[in-house]
Amino acid sequence: MISVRVRNGPAVAHYPPGATLGPRVLPCFEFVWMLTGRASWQRTDGDRQRLELRPGQLLLTRPGFAEHFTWDPDRPCTHAYVTFYVDEHGPLGDPETWPLHRTLAADPLPALCGYLLRVGEPRTTQVLAWLLDLFVAGPLPDEADDELPEHVTRLVDHLRAAWHDGPFRPLDLAELAAAAHVSPGHLARLFRERYGRGPVGAVELVRLARAAVLLERSNLSVAAISDACGFVNPFHFSRRFRTAYGVAPRDYRTGHPIEPLEPVRQAGLLPIARRVL
Structure with missing residues (x-):
């Protein structure tokens, strides 16, 4: 069984051109997906991973990650996010093995992300658990096609x-x-x-x-x-x-x-x- 608790969100953040965030270290997990514009995400500790985020991508960061965001210098941007704790991993295994990002090319991931922004408690935790399960477990239908x-x-x-x-x-x-x-x-x-x-x-x-x-x-x-x-x-x-x-x-x-x-x-x-x- 997968058990999650929401810390903050789900919500939408709006940024002026060139805004930044961090470096910061989260005590929990966070899903981030761009709605408009683009952003550069960088892990500033460990293996110093870097991703260019655009609409159609879903990022999952983990507790203890030191990270930094830089938003598009030329136009305003918006992204959605939800921070949460995972009390029970269930069949998902060690979080260190979980993927860092996935594409939102086809349902059900984009549908769940959109629903997460509209649904209220107590459904938020249920939808978030489904989203985490599908994100980690994969492969999803659209990814099988991409292979x-x-x-x-x-x-x-x-x-x-x-x-x-x-x-x-x-x-x-x-x-x-x-x-x-x-x-x-x-x-x-x-x-x-x-x-x-x-x-x-x-x-x-x-x-x-x-x-x-x-x-x-x-x-x-x-x-x-x-x-x-x-x-x-x-x-x-x-x-x-x-x-x-x-x-x-x-x-x-x-x-x-x-x-x-x-x-x-x-x-x-x-x-x-x-x-x-």
Whole structure:
């Protein structure tokens, strides 16, 4: 269980151009996130870490940190903050291992930060505990996506465009390599090193995951699902589905022994599947 106590905030601080704060040493934890403008944060003891803070970043400083802030010299800035004590770390482990900052690229972190500024007690401590848990535990969905290599990101963007409002048709190696801007041989090698299978097989597993969702969450016939997921006929679809899920599509529909995304998760393809599906 994670237990926190608020010391000060949540609140918004407004600064004129060029304002500074510190050096100071906090006796507690503090979350800081920029709302407008930018700031330079520096730890002035220990390893003397330095960060440039802009909207979309969340900073967590710890008790005992000696720190210094310098705000944008050219324009006013605002940031939100909350200082707090952590009485129980629960499953989060040693605070010395906690990350210093994370991006606020996608929910739920930005939603929780915004809610924290509006909610009153006793919900403040609950929301703060959720925010701390997600901040420390990670990775978050948007960070899993960010971990994709550049060539895989380009390939995923191509898949989304190719499958938009149409069947999840199969794509051959040449098309996938062209989308990724690498040679077919290089793409095949990269996929086998990272996912243990080639790009064509990886894409097929994502198509089968969509089929599993439709089997579980719709009344579409097996033939209709086969067509929607780009298989040449229901027989071929059934054979490939059995290989991935261990049962035929009709048996999966009545019993679904594993959840639809489990095969892509085991293959390390979940970040790709989530962006596409």
